[in-house]
Amino acid sequence: MCRSERIGALCPIWGAMFTRTINDIRCKTASTGPLGFVAVNTVYTVAGQTRRTERQDIVYRKDPKPGQPLSEPLAEDWPDATQRQVTPDAILLFCSCARTLNAHRIHYDLPEATPAEGVGGLVVPGPLQAIWMLNLTPQLLGHLPAQFRARGLTPLAAVLSVRVKGRPAPAGLALRVRRAQGVVMMQATAPADISRKVRPDSWPDWRTAHPRCPLAPDHGRPVDISPRATKS
Numbered sequence: 001m002c003r004s005e006r007i008g009a010l011c012p013i014w015g016a017m018f019t020r021t022i023n024d025i026r027c028k029t030a031s032t033g034p035l036g037f038v039a040v041n042t043v044y045t046v047a048g049q050t051r052r053t054e055r056q057d058i059v060y061r062k063d064p065k066p067g068q069p070l071s072e073p074l075a076e077d078w079p080d081a082t083q084r085q086v087t088p089d090a091i092l093l094f095c096s097c098a099r100t101l102n103a104h105r106i107h108y109d110l111p112e113a114t115p116a117e118g119v120g121g122l123v124v125p126g127p128l129q130a131i132w133m134l135n136l137t138p139q140l141l142g143h144l145p146a147q148f149r150a151r152g153l154t155p156l157a158a159v160l161s162v163r164v165k166g167r168p169a170p171a172g173l174a175l176r177v178r179r180a181q182g183v184v185m186m187q188a189t190a191p192a193d194i195s196r197k198v199r200p201d202s203w204p205d206w207r208t209a210h211p212r213c214p215l216a217p218d219h220g221r222p223v224d225i226s227p228r229a230t231k232s
Contacts, residue, residue: 005127006147022038086163106123
């Protein structure tokens with residue numbers, strides 16, 4: 001699973017080239033068994049100039065035993081948060097994996113995902129959840145943040161509806177993806193650095209920028225990953 005993701009120098013990167021490098025590989029033993037940690041750095045350039053940097057810390061572990069419970073961290077509600085509801089499905093996950101070159105089968109192959117991850121459905125990619133939270137930031141800040149940091153806490157199955165929430169924090173914004181039962185799947189922070197802000201109108205609208213997914217039932221229904229935000 002994608003345990004954490006850090007994005008710097010946020011700005012539009014249409015037509016960019018990217019270089020991806022494995023920066024570090026470490027192995028540890030935890031209470032759940034052996035774990036592998038891989039740090040991946042990605043640099044996006046346009047016309048030879050760096051436009052965005054990313055770092056992903058990916059965790060590899062053994063398949064859980066049948067019936068083994070997952071860690072599900074609970075957290076209090078944020079009644080004053082700006083939020084949007086998202087119900088991911090197989091079409092959204094397949095299109096997301098195709099657009100991000102993610103070949104991990106647990107995100108689109110149900111027979112592979114169910115025994116491998118033990119979450120009862122397809123696993124929602126961590127970067128996709130990070131996008132949901134990132135898309136909420138312009139409504140709260142008035143612009144995209146200069147940096148963004150997200151951390152996965154527990155796997156999310158595509159059969160579950162979640163709330164993407166954000167609210168002001170001392171250093172900027174606090175964001176999270178939370179199930180109705182109070183389980184937090186992923187959390188993030190975004191500093192309110194207005195000196196390096198990116199205007200929302202310079203960022204592509206996900207509702208119109210992505211191509212239509214040919215696997216949708218009507219062969220023309222676009223997948224909208226940024227529903228309208230509402231105040232709770």
